[in-house]
Amino acid sequence: MRDRTKAVRERGFTDHVLVCTNGRDSEYAACADAHGPAVYDAVREWLRDRDVFWSHVHVAETSCLGLCSADGTAVAVHPRNRWYSDVRPGEVPELLRAEFGEDASRLGVETANNRE
Template identity: 55%
Template sequence: MKDRTEEHRERLEAHVFVCTNDRDGEYASCGAVGAEETVAAVKDWLRERDAFWTAVSVSETDCLGLCSDDGTAISIQPRNTWYSDVTPETVPELLESEFGPDAAAVRGEN
């Protein structure tokens, strides 16, 4: 086992967790309301700004406890911010509010 905590902390400013949980049942789940498309939108937005995996990592996760019929749940750590009802169309607004329009702040350019 190798502890790579410091290496990871030096490289990454944030980690975006996108719920892709899909379940059968009476309750909404992120996987059933476009989670895969939302993950793709998050990655695309960060790639366009050269921030994906350089300053911000993205992971799919199971339930974050915020599922609804209106979109996907997202958590951004270590900022401890939580969003529900995120759609591919609202990803740019969300990420711009968190990281700035060009993600320059997370790339250490501010």
């Protein structure tokens, strides 16, 4: 096992957005059927438009985050420790503006949102 924390931070990485795209053959809701892939694409687009995608903010598709809903997708933002459910693609800009600022200038900083 190698601790790569220092190397990742030195490259400028500050935040991580996790988007559930989990699907399952079940009677229960899953993010894949609740706009998961479209939310993932919207997150990447918003970050790319601000030139921080994979330079400062990493984005990952995940399996279940435990916030399943037929109304939208589960998203987590770390290290801010923020968790969202029922996210639809059109709500991604509002969510990311609230977390990172309009121009993504609030990266890697503690905000009132992550102390709750």
